[in-house]
Amino acid sequence: MIQLPVININISGRSGNNGGDDGAVGKAMLEAATRYGFFYIDHDDACDDSDGGGDYFSVEDVDWMFELSKKFFSSPREEKAQYKIGPDNVGWSGMHTELLDPEHQRIGDFKEAMNFGDFKDGKAQQPLPPSLAAFEPDLNRFSSLCNKTCARILQLLALALEIPQTYFASRHGPSNGTTESILRFLFYPSLSSPTMSNYQHDRDVRAGAHSDYGSITLLFQRPGQHGLEILTPEGTWASVPVWPSSSPSSSSSSKGECGNGGERDDVRARDNRLPPILINIGDVLSYWTDGLLKSTVHRVVFPHSERDPSTATRVAANLAQDRYSIVFFCHPVDDTELVPVPSAVVATHRQHQSVLTATKVGYGGGAGSLQPGKRALTAKEHLEQRLAATYQFEKEGIRLTAPS
Numbered sequence: 001m002i003q004l005p006v007i008n009i010n011i012s013g014r015s016g017n018n019g020g021d022d023g024a025v026g027k028a029m030l031e032a033a034t035r036y037g038f039f040y041i042d043h044d045d046a047c048d049d050s051d052g053g054g055d056y057f058s059v060e061d062v063d064w065m066f067e068l069s070k071k072f073f074s075s076p077r078e079e080k081a082q083y084k085i086g087p088d089n090v091g092w093s094g095m096h097t098e099l100l101d102p103e104h105q106r107i108g109d110f111k112e113a114m115n116f117g118d119f120k121d122g123k124a125q126q127p128l129p130p131s132l133a134a135f136e137p138d139l140n141r142f143s144s145l146c147n148k149t150c151a152r153i154l155q156l157l158a159l160a161l162e163i164p165q166t167y168f169a170s171r172h173g174p175s176n177g178t179t180e181s182i183l184r185f186l187f188y189p190s191l192s193s194p195t196m197s198n199y200q201h202d203r204d205v206r207a208g209a210h211s212d213y214g215s216i217t218l219l220f221q222r223p224g225q226h227g228l229e230i231l232t233p234e235g236t237w238a239s240v241p242v243w244p245s246s247s248p249s250s251s252s253s254s255k256g257e258c259g260n261g262g263e264r265d266d267v268r269a270r271d272n273r274l275p276p277i278l279i280n281i282g283d284v285l286s287y288w289t290d291g292l293l294k295s296t297v298h299r300v301v302f303p304h305s306e307r308d309p310s311t312a313t314r315v316a317a318n319l320a321q322d323r324y325s326i327v328f329f330c331h332p333v334d335d336t337e338l339v340p341v342p343s344a345v346v347a348t349h350r351q352h353q354s355v356l357t358a359t360k361v362g363y364g365g366g367a368g369s370l371q372p373g374k375r376a377l378t379a380k381e382h383l384e385q386r387l388a389a390t391y392q393f394e395k396e397g398i399r400l401t402a403p404s
């Protein structure tokens with residue numbers, strides 16, 4: 001189990017009771033992003049002088065999205081199949097359709113997913129299945145809260161990198177242009193599901209090892225449905241709890257009245273039943289900052305308690321859990337040129353990296369090591385390059401391992 005820092009943010013970006021503490025919060029965030037590539041965020045209303053609700057996720061917002069996700073995944077297979085994912089990366093993907101770690105997996109991921117792309121003027125730019133069509137405004141609102149949260153995180157990171165606060169945020173959507181951002185519902189059936197009959201506990205995973213391609217990812221998890229693991233620099237897998245404990249490392253992550261108060265925050269979050277949102281850095285932000293911000297490899301496994309030899313007993317006793325998660329992959333606007341970030345902090349890091357690391361960053365070098373005479377990659381090109389390097393793509397853009 002790894003204890004990652006919990007960073008308390010106010011969403012409005014105005015100082016409020018926080019006493020202009022953005023500097024300390026940004027610094028804590030940058031530290032976590034450079035050390036782990038992962039951290040949690042929590043939000044304290046008392047620290048926010050925005051006009052109350054509306055700008056951040058309420059418990060009800062998140063519960064409702066999970067309700068919608070369940071509603072969708074439990075709709076008839078034939079119905080979901082009409083909204084199958086295509087080259088544009090939106091729509092439904094069934095069990096074993098995605099293979100995130102082709103080198104190590106014998107069979108595709110044990111999961112189903114539903115991807116939503118950008119919303120424009122409140123409207124989805126893709127057909128919505130009957131189970132969700134009536135809830136377009138709710139999906140749009142949730143996606144918009146995700147974008148706002150990403151913008152705020154990017155603003156705090158920019159502050160800590162000593163560049164204009166709008167440097168990253170103004171290069172992200174949705175108001176600045178089209179992006180490849182995706183809101184994604186995920187469903188990992190429990191071991192007791194009939195779809196699990198081909199599962200082999202020594203070889204199969206719910207989602208294979210991978211890094212995310214965007215700038216940052218938000219992950220919403222449900223209490224009791226753990227399974228996420230991250231690869232540590234030592235090359236071992238560490239489980240990431242849904243509820244971070246109030247360890248000293250988390251309470252040191254941000255200071256001040258409205259910083260993370262360790263135990264106090266943990267209790268508050270539990271009372272409200274909303275675990276903090278897990279954030280991770282993706283490949284494009286790592287590339288953009290020459291590897292200073294880490295894009296950490298992670299995967300989703302079946303909980304050890306369900307994989308042990310007494311699994312049969314657990315399954316029989318109905319203790320095995322489905323896992324539902326909701327992910328938001330935040331990407332820059334497609335035509336953003338990934339020129340080196342004008343940050344002295346990044347420049348210093350670049351000077352200290354070895355040539356070997358510099359060529360591996362973002363698995364295609366970093367923005368600062370561009371060959372002379374070559375133009376910078378755009379965000380869309382970077383994504384295409386990452387996708388091509390990960391999968392031997394079939395024509396439609398995702399690798400199919402089984403008919404779905």
Ligand SMILES: O=C(O)CCC(=O)C(=O)O
Pocket residue numbers: 186207212219228298299300325326327
């Ligand atoms: O479901 C999860 O917990 C993580 C999913 C994930 O890492 C992804 O979809 O990229």
Ligand SMILES: [Fe+2]
Pocket residue numbers: 210211212298
């Ligand atoms: Fe991921």
